[in-house]
Structure formats: structure tokens, C-alpha cells
Amino acid sequence: MSEKNERIKKESIGLRGGIAEALEAGIDHFEERELQLLKFHGSYQQDDRDSRRERREAGLGKAWQFMVRSKIPGGLLNSEQYLTHDRMSEELANGTLRLTNRQGIQLHGVLSGSLKKCIHTINACGLSTYGACGDIVRNTMACAVPFDSPSFQESRALAKEISETFYARSRGYTEIWLDGEKLPVQEEEVEDPIYGNAYLPRKFKIGIAIPPFNDVDVLTHDTGLVADVNDDTIVGFDIYVGGGMGMSFGNKQTHPSLGSPLFHVPRNQIIDTLKAIVTTQRDFGRRDDRKQARLKYLIRDRGIVWFRNQVASRLEFAPTPHKAIPLGPVDDLLGWHPQSKGLAFYGLWIPDGRIADTPFGKHKSALREICETHSPTLTISPNANLYLHGIPESAKPEIDKILRRHEIPDASVFSRARRTSHACVSLPTCGLALAESERVFQGVMDSLDRLLAVLGIHQEPLLVRMSGCPNGCARPYNADIAFIGKGPGKYSVFIGGSHRGNHMASLWRKSVPLDSLVEEIRPILETFVSERRKDESFSDYWQRTQETERANANTDRFHVAIDSQTPADLLAR
Ligand code: SRM
Ligand code: SF4
Numbered sequence: 001m002s003e004k005n006e007r008i009k010k011e012s013i014g015l016r017g018g019i020a021e022a023l024e025a026g027i028d029h030f031e032e033r034e035l036q037l038l039k040f041h042g043s044y045q046q047d048d049r050d051s052r053r054e055r056r057e058a059g060l061g062k063a064w065q066f067m068v069r070s071k072i073p074g075g076l077l078n079s080e081q082y083l084t085h086d087r088m089s090e091e092l093a094n095g096t097l098r099l100t101n102r103q104g105i106q107l108h109g110v111l112s113g114s115l116k117k118c119i120h121t122i123n124a125c126g127l128s129t130y131g132a133c134g135d136i137v138r139n140t141m142a143c144a145v146p147f148d149s150p151s152f153q154e155s156r157a158l159a160k161e162i163s164e165t166f167y168a169r170s171r172g173y174t175e176i177w178l179d180g181e182k183l184p185v186q187e188e189e190v191e192d193p194i195y196g197n198a199y200l201p202r203k204f205k206i207g208i209a210i211p212p213f214n215d216v217d218v219l220t221h222d223t224g225l226v227a228d229v230n231d232d233t234i235v236g237f238d239i240y241v242g243g244g245m246g247m248s249f250g251n252k253q254t255h256p257s258l259g260s261p262l263f264h265v266p267r268n269q270i271i272d273t274l275k276a277i278v279t280t281q282r283d284f285g286r287r288d289d290r291k292q293a294r295l296k297y298l299i300r301d302r303g304i305v306w307f308r309n310q311v312a313s314r315l316e317f318a319p320t321p322h323k324a325i326p327l328g329p330v331d332d333l334l335g336w337h338p339q340s341k342g343l344a345f346y347g348l349w350i351p352d353g354r355i356a357d358t359p360f361g362k363h364k365s366a367l368r369e370i371c372e373t374h375s376p377t378l379t380i381s382p383n384a385n386l387y388l389h390g391i392p393e394s395a396k397p398e399i400d401k402i403l404r405r406h407e408i409p410d411a412s413v414f415s416r417a418r419r420t421s422h423a424c425v426s427l428p429t430c431g432l433a434l435a436e437s438e439r440v441f442q443g444v445m446d447s448l449d450r451l452l453a454v455l456g457i458h459q460e461p462l463l464v465r466m467s468g469c470p471n472g473c474a475r476p477y478n479a480d481i482a483f484i485g486k487g488p489g490k491y492s493v494f495i496g497g498s499h500r501g502n503h504m505a506s507l508w509r510k511s512v513p514l515d516s517l518v519e520e521i522r523p524i525l526e527t528f529v530s531e532r533r534k535d536e537s538f539s540d541y542w543q544r545t546q547e548t549e550r551a552n553a554n555t556d557r558f559h560v561a562i563d564s565q566t567p568a569d570l571l572a573r
Contacts, residue, residue: 001395002287002288002289002290002370002482002569003193003288003306004426005036005098005135006287006496007320008032008033008036008037008302009037009135009197009198009199009275010039010197010198012024012033012172013170013172013410014168014170014171014172015037015041015134015168015172015173015516016042016170016172016175016176017033017034017037017385018033019034019037019038019041019176020033020176022034023112023115023116023176024291025113026113026488027112028064028111028112029045029062029064029112029459030045030112031488031500033458033565035514035564037134038066039133039134039451040130040133040134040135040168040173040199041117041119041129041130041173041176041177042068042070042071042128042129042130042131042132042133043066043067043068043115043129043133044066044067044069044111044133044431045064045066046064046065046067046108046429046430046431047063047064047065048062048063048109048428048429048430048431049061049200049427049429049433050248050362050428051063051430055248058303059314061315061543064111065108065109065110065111066110066111066115067101067106067111067429068087068093068106068107068110068115068118068122068129069104069105069106069129069132069133069136069368070100070101070104070105070120070122070127070128070129071108071127071128071129071130071131071132071139071163072103072105072127072139072380073103073105073139073140073142073156073159073160073162074140074141074143074144074155074156074159074160074208074311074338074379075103075104075140075141075142075144075379075380076156076159076378076379076412077127077376077378077379077423078139078374078376078377078378078381078430079162079371079372079374079375079376079377079378080125080371081125081126082367083183083249083368083371084122084174084379085097085105085107085122085366086355086367086371088107088118088121089107090109091113092107092110092118093107093108093109093114093118093203094107094108094109095109095356095442096354096355096356096364097354097355097356097364098353098354098355099350099354099355099380099384099385099386100283100353100384101353101422101424101473102138102139102205102382102383102405103139103141103144103216103379103380103381104132104380104485105380107433107541108232108423108425110250111484113225113404116176116177117241118176118344119179120178120179122245122290123177123178126504128436130167130168130173131166131167131168134166134199134203135199135200135201135203135204136166136195136200136203136204136206137162137163137166137205137206137278138161138203138204138205139163139204139205140160140163140166140206140208141159141206141207141208141216141221141302141382142155142156142158142159142207142208142210142216142412143155143209143213143215143216143334144214144215144379144380144381144382145208145210145215145332145333145344145378146215146339146387146389147339147340148339148343148366148378148383149232149340150232150342151210151227151229151232151233151234152210154227154233154234155210155227155234157271158208158234159208161271162271162274163208163276163564164406165194165271165272165274166194166278167193168192168199169175169193169195169347170192172478177205180238181406182206187445194278194279194282195282196282198282198287198405199288199544200278200281200285201280201281201282201285201286201287201294202290202294203222203294204219204222204223204278204281204295205222205223205224205244206221206222206223206224206274207220207224207225207382208224208237209224209226209227209327210225210227210229210234211226211229211325211326211327211328212328212331212502213327213328213331213364214327214330214501215330215331215332215381215382215383216382217258217330217382217475217478217500217501218243218259219240219243219322219395219478219502220243220244220245220259220326220475220501221240221243221244221256221259222241222242222243222244222279222281222294222296222361223240223241223259223277224239224240224241224243224259224266225237225238225240225270225293226238226239226240226325226327227241228264228323228325228432229323234267234544235242235266235267236264236265236266236267237264237265237267237270237279238251238264238322238324238325238450239261239262239263239264239273239322239323240258240259240260240261240262240294241259241260241262241277241295241299241304241307241416242257242259242260242295242300242304243257243258243259244256244296244300245471245473245475245476245477245478246292246294246298246470246471247329247470247472247473247477248291249471249486251291253291253292254291254292255298256472256477256504257296257300257504258478258502258504259275259347260299260304260401261322261324262277262304262307262308262311262319262321262322262486263308263312263319263321263322264319264321264322264323265317265319265322265552266317267316268318272315273311273315274533275314275497275528276311276312276315277295277311278312279299279314279352280307280310280311280314281295281298282346282471284302284310285297285298285490286298286299286475287551288305291337293382294546295315295372295529298454302337310322313542317373318565323330327462327470327500327502328500329381329461329499329501329562330382330383330420330463330499330500330501331416331419331420331461331499332347332381332383332385332387332419332420333345333387333429334345334347334348334349334385334411334412334419335410335411335412336396337448338393339389339390342388342392342393343389343392343393344391344392344393344396345387345388345390345391346387346388346389346391346396346399346405347381347385347386347389347411348363348386348408348411349385349387349411349414349418349419350363350369350384350385351442352387352422352423352442353380353384353385353422353489354438355367355386359404359407360408360409360442361403361407361408361543362406362407362408362530363406363408363567364400364405365406366403366405366408367386369406370388370399371401373398373402374391374395374398374399374404375388376388376389376390376391379388383420383421383422384419384422385419385420388522395456397559413458414445414449415445415448415449415453415458415459415462415465416458416459416460416461416462417445417448417449417452417460417461417462417464418445418448418464418558418570420447420499421441421445421463421464421466422465422474422475423437423438423440423441423466423467423468423474424437424466424467424473424474425437425438425468425473426438426439426467426468426469426485427439430468430469431499432468432469432471432489433468433485434468434469434470434485434488435468435469435486435487435488435489435490435491435514436484436485436489436514437466437467437468437474437485438467438468438518440465440514442465444483444517445464446466446517447517447518448518449526451518451522455525455529456529457528457529459497459527460537461537461538462480462481462538462540463478463479463480463481463497463498463499463501464479464480464481464482465479465481465482466482466484466491467482467483467484467485469484469485470484470485471539472484474493474571475501476505477494477496477497477505478498478502478503478504478505479497479505480495480496480498480499480505480538480539480542481493481494481495481521482494482495482497482498482505482507483517484512486510487511489513489514490511490512490513490514491508491511491512491513491514491517491538492507492511492522493507493508493509493514493517493522494506494507494508495508495546496535496539496542496543496546497539498507498538498539499537499538499539503539503543508520508521508524528542530542531545547573559572
């Protein structure tokens with residue numbers, strides 16, 4: 001498998017393969033080589049899993065379709081770009097938009113014949129899908145809170161700069177989808193200076209946090225940057241390396257982990273430092289086993305000291321020790337907040353990032369009307385909520401009216417947990433899903449909200465996440481409470497991460513039916529309420545009372561070391 005992937009990349013001639021020819025031939029789905037390369041272009045080949053059995057029984061093949069992912073550095077887009085996606089969702093996709101928890105937008109249900117129009121249109125509106133998937137640096141995340149102060153603006157600009165630095169240089173993408181138009185960041189085709197012809201061993205993720213906000217969940221990225229802000233100016237960064245959430249049940253060599261401190265670098269050295277980190281992973285990351293190919297495993301196998309020396313040897317300056325800059329919770333600021341003089345922003349809760357007209361409100365229609373009439377700027381949050389910003393104070397009542405008219409509840413009616421909770425996409429589109437996630441999560445959260453209200457902890461900071469399989473797209477393993485799909489209707493329950501994102505949860509129950517999930521955690525929450533110390537959060541309570549000595553030793557540190565008792569170990573018992 002790994003060998004095959006490596007060969008496909010090397011022989012792809014700048015990620016072209018036979019994609020153009022297959023499109024020209026009018027195929028409804030791609031063969032293996034092209035579908036692997038298509039990921040680098042921002043699209044996954046999928047099929048409608050709901051219709052699989054029926055089609056099989058009718059002697060039909062799979063209902064092939066594609067997911068197209070827009071890569072949006074820092075999640076920042078304007079109303080016209082949003083409306084372009086909205087229109088495409090109606091004309092070319094399944095009628096919904098899916099905000100992702102890496103601040104991108106996914107369209108599902110695109111047919112092969114519409115792929116070119118879809119990708120072309122995304123580029124024409126000033127965004128791109130290039131590098132949204134594949135063994136490459138993915139969408140760079142940045143703190144989504146839309147404050148206008150210099151440090152926040154700087155982090156958004158840096159997300160863009162990082163994105164441009166790590167674009168693949170091949171013009172294959174533009175030839176196939178843009179009729180040869182050149183993207184502004186692309187130069188004449190030469191051997192790619194960062195990626196060579198084999199690209200990276202695996203996906204690579206970067207996120208930027210602005211303290212005290214940790215909405216980007218900074219320890220879960222291959223490389224997380226925590227801004228060192230002085231007098232509202234970013235003067236440097238604490239760098240964390242080797243975060244990652246995926247694991248495979250039963251494979252003890254795989255595990256989620258939180259980033260380890262690398263060092264501190266000045267602001268003007270950050271791009272060179274990122275190049276040094278990415279090229280170290282390019283040169284030393286495992287290419288013989290895709291399940292061991294992420295940066296976290298390179299660091300586990302060779303040690304952080306080796307990695308630090310490798311990266312430092314590629315730099316022309318001497319980095320200094322990391323400063324352990326503290327961070328707050330993984331929350332979003334929902335509702336109205338002042339942005340800068342005369343302007344306000346609104347943090348809109350989007351259930352699981354799915355923009356549609358649903359019983360939770362007509363988010364799709366409301367956002368269309370708001371963008372058409374008020375043209376706010378938008379930022380997708382890493383919890384897949386949406387900030388509308390640049391709104392004059394005087395326009396607030398009208399926007400409120402549009403939201404109410406579309407039956408969108410004020411997020412304050414929900415528990416604090418629900419406002420930042422997230423479930424991955426899962427069925428029916430995700431080919432890797434073992435259990436439902438997005439489609440059942442709000443039902444689970446309805447029950448949990450009722451329980452939290454009864455227990456009087458409705459406003460307690462709790463991070464709750466659900467993933468339809470152990471790949472962990474919802475970043476579940478550092479949540480206070482996490483449900484991870486094990487098989488149809490069955491979930492493993494993990495407890496004891498943290499709403500600050502700085503602690504790993506551990507396995508609580510191996511396999512629980514969907515309709516018993518909340519009942520299963522009721523006793524834990526009841527005991528928390530009766531035994532907690534004054535102002536003690538759930539994660540602090542859990543770590544004080546439940547965890548092993550070893551894990552307890554880590555609780556006062558922002559960095560959490562990889563525990564040898566990984567969830568995969570526990571599940572394999
Ligand atoms: Fe993910 C694969 C959806 C964020 C870890 N992820 C997938 C695929 C593409 C399934 C596939 O390979 O066939 C899913 C597509 C489902 C669909 O139908 O749309 C998918 N991942 C998502 C999204 C949409 C979930 C969401 O609820 O928002 C997120 C898209 C982000 C984006 O805009 O780029 C998404 N995925 C994540 C995250 C969280 C993050 O990036 O901050 C993780 C954990 C962090 C990490 O990478 O370790 C994540 N996705 C994975 C993995 C496991 C990777 C690993 O090395 O362990 C896979 C499977 C794989 O790559 O083999 C995967
Ligand atoms: Fe699919 Fe698993 Fe990711 Fe959910 S966690 S989107 S089921 S790969």
C-alpha cells in the first residue's frame with residue numbers, strides 16, 4: 001500500500017497522472033492511481049453508502065460521487081466567496097455546505113461531470129482546493145476570533161503566507177482544472193523545492209494560536225504555533241511538534257498524541273523554521289508504512305532531542321527554549337461581540353458545521369440573505385462554527401431579525417458543551433466510517449443537554465466530540481468526553497481530556513450502544529457534581545481523582561507527553 005502510494009506520487013508527473021484523460025473520457029469514477037492523485041487536487045472519490053445495499057440488490061454498481069474541499073487559510077472568506085459555495089451546493093452538489101474543523105468548506109455529492117466546473121469556480125472566486133487533501137501541507141489554521149487588533153491580523157496573514165509557501169509548484173492542477181491559468185503563487189515548473197517528486201510521506205497540518213485563545217486546538221497539529229504577543233505584536237512563537245489524532249483499533253503501533261515543545265523562534269524566522277520542520281519530515285518520515293508515516297511517529301521513534309537537532313541544523317540562527325506560553329479553552333465566542341470601533345461580530349453556532357435548513361434553524365437560507373444584504377466577512381472556526389464580522393453596530397438589529405425569522409436559536413439556550421462540540425462527517429459519504437456520527441450527534445447532545453441541566457452544570461466548560469471511526473477527525477482524544485465509532489451503532493467512550501485541549505482522554509468503555517451513551521456517563525457527571533472542589537473543572541476533577549500517577553504528573557504542564565498506555569493499547573486488551 002505504502003509502496004504503491006509512493007510510486008504513484010513519483011510517477012505522477014507533477015500530480016497529473018491520467019486525471020485529465022479520464023475526465024475527457026467521461027468516466028463516472030477514477031481508477032486507483034487517479035483517485036489517489038485527485039486528493040492532492042482537493043477531492044475524494046466517494047459513493048453514497050446509504051444506497052449501497054439497494055443498488056447491489058438491483059445489480060447496480062456504486063453511486064459514485066465526489067467530495068470537494070476548499071482550502072481556506074485561517075478560515076477567512078468574503079460574502080461573495082461564501083455565496084459562490086452556496087450556489088454550487090445547489091447546482092453541483094447535495095444542497096448543503098459542510099464547514100470543516102480545519103476551517104475549510106466541503107461540498108458533497110458532486111458528480112464526476114461537474115468536478116471541473118466546481119474546482120474551476122472555487123478558484124475563480126479567489127480560493128483553491130489545491131493541497132486541501134493529499135500528502136502535503138494541508139489548510140493552515142489560525143485563531144478564528146475576528147478581532148482587528150494587530151496580533152490577530154498578523155496571525156491571519158501568516159496563515160496565508162504559510163499556505164503560499166507550501167503550495168505544490170506543479171502546474172498540473174492549473175492545466176487540468178483551470179485551462180492552464182496560472183495561480184498567482186505559482187512559478188515556472190521546476191523540481192518542487194519543498195516536496196521534490198515524492199511529496200511528503202503523509203498529510204501535514206499546521207495551526208496558529210493567539211493566547212489566550214486555543215480554538216485551533218494547537219497541540220493536535222503536526223506543528224502548532226503559539227504566538228508570543230508583546231504589546232499586541234507577535235514577536236515570536238512557541239512551537240509544538242508531533243500532534244495528531246488518528247489511530248487504528250487493534251494496531252498498537254498507532255496512537256493519538258499531543259504536540260511536544262520544540263523551541264521558541266522569533267517572528268521573522270517562522271517561515272524558515274517551518275520549512276526546516278517540513279523538510280525534516282520529508283527526509284526522515286517513514287515511507288514504508290503509511291500507518292507510521294505521520295510526524296508524531298518520527299518523533300516517537302527518534303526522540304524529540306534528535307528531531308530538535310535535525311531541525312536546528314537546517315536553520316541559520318539559534319532557536320531559544322520554548323517559553324510555555326499558557327493558553328485558554330478550545331471555545332468560540334458565540335453571539336454578539338464588539339470587534340473594533342463601530343463594528344461588531346456575531347459567532348453563529350452551526351450544528352456540526354453542516355449548513356442546511358434543518359429543525360435547528362434555516363441556517364442556509366439565513367446566511368444567504370445575510371451575505372446578500374449585509375456582505376459581512378466570514379471566518380470558519382475550528383469548531384466548525386461561523387463568525388460574521390465587519391458588521392456596523394447599526395446593522396445588528398436587522399441581522400438578529402433575519403436569524404429569528406429563520407428560526408435560528410440564540411446559542412445561549414444550549415449548554416456551553418454543545419456550543420463547541422463537534423461530530424465528524426461520517427456516514428453516508430465517508431468511506432472509512434464504522435458508525436454514524438454527524439447524523440446522530442445532535443440527538444446525543446439533546447440528551448446530554450437535559451442531563452447537564454438537571455445536574456446544574458449547563459454552563460460548565462466541557463469539550464464533547466464524536467468520530468465515526470478511530471481516525472479521529474473530530475479531534476476526540478483530547479476532549480473531556482468522546483464517542484468513537486467501533487461498529488454499526490456502537491461506540492467506545494473516552495473520558496478525561498480537557499476543554500483546554502492539553503490533556504489526553506483515556507478509554508472508559510470499550511463498546512456502548514448509541515442510545516446508552518449518555519446514561520453511561522451519567523454516574524461520572526453525578527459524582528463530579530457531588531465531589532468536585534470549588535471551581536474545579538471536570539478535567540481537573542478527573543485528573544485529580546481518576547488518572548494514574550503518571551498522567552497526574554503531567555497535569556500542571558501545558559505539554560502532555562505521549563503516554564505509553566495509548567488508547568490503542570487499551571482497546572487491544
Ligand atoms: Fe479527517 C480521513 C473528514 C479533519 C484525521 N477525513 C478523512 C476522510 C477524507 C475520509 C477518507 O480518507 O476517505 C473524511 C471525509 C469525510 C467526508 O465524507 O467528508 C475526513 N477530516 C474530515 C473533516 C471534514 C471532519 C469534520 O468533521 O470537519 C475534516 C476536514 C478538515 C479539512 O478541512 O482539511 C477532517 N481529519 C481531520 C482531523 C482534525 C484536524 O485536522 O484538525 C484529523 C485528526 C488530526 C490528524 O490529522 O491527526 C483527521 N482524517 C483523519 C485521518 C487519520 C489520519 C492519521 O494519520 O491518523 C484520516 C484517514 C487517513 O488519512 O488515512 C482522515
Ligand atoms: Fe470518516 Fe472516521 Fe474521519 Fe469520521 S473520523 S470523517 S468516520 S474518517
